[in-house]
Amino acid sequence: MTRVVLIDGRSGSGKTTLAEQIAAELTVDDSAAQTLHLDLLYPGWDGLALGSLAVATALREGGYHPYDWHEGRFAESWIALDPERPLVIEGCGALTEANLAAARSWAPKLGAAEVRAIWLECDETLRRERALARDGEMFAPHWDEWAAQEAVHYARHEPWLLVRDA
Numbered sequence: 001m002t003r004v005v006l007i008d009g010r011s012g013s014g015k016t017t018l019a020e021q022i023a024a025e026l027t028v029d030d031s032a033a034q035t036l037h038l039d040l041l042y043p044g045w046d047g048l049a050l051g052s053l054a055v056a057t058a059l060r061e062g063g064y065h066p067y068d069w070h071e072g073r074f075a076e077s078w079i080a081l082d083p084e085r086p087l088v089i090e091g092c093g094a095l096t097e098a099n100l101a102a103a104r105s106w107a108p109k110l111g112a113a114e115v116r117a118i119w120l121e122c123d124e125t126l127r128r129e130r131a132l133a134r135d136g137e138m139f140a141p142h143w144d145e146w147a148a149q150e151a152v153h154y155a156r157h158e159p160w161l162l163v164r165d166a
Helices: 015-026 046-061 095-108 124-138 139-159 159-165
Strands: 002-009 034-035 087-090 114-120
Touching: 002 015, 002 095, 015 034, 015 087, 015 114, 046 095, 046 139, 087 095, 095 114, 095 124, 114 159, 124 139
Parallel strands: 002 087, 002 114, 034 087
Antiparallel strands: none
């Protein structure tokens, strides 16, 4: 049974929508799957790389302090990750070798667990339309800056190649 799923792809590729669908499928009886959205790990608009690194830390520590986009800082509140429940991790930068290794370390806590990785591809025009429809004018001035971070991150990590290894 799949218990940890990492979903990666560029902005607007459908990661959040797919994560919701997978989390619903992984929910068994009253044990709801949990979702870790990297949007809560990025320290602002220039934080893709740091948000990606924070995935392994959150798994190792069993939770994280979410980033408050309105306040521009991490909140004092703590979101715990329950090792007894399936976990879906989604966002730009979710799928790296370090995050896969952390997910595999997390998975044994769940018993007969499996880790799966998904890379999403989507036309740039459609991605931009989706992202701006979702986040509106808040994202528009940051689209190019974020896309540049994606290009650097994905050139370094090539997450589409890791799907075979998951």
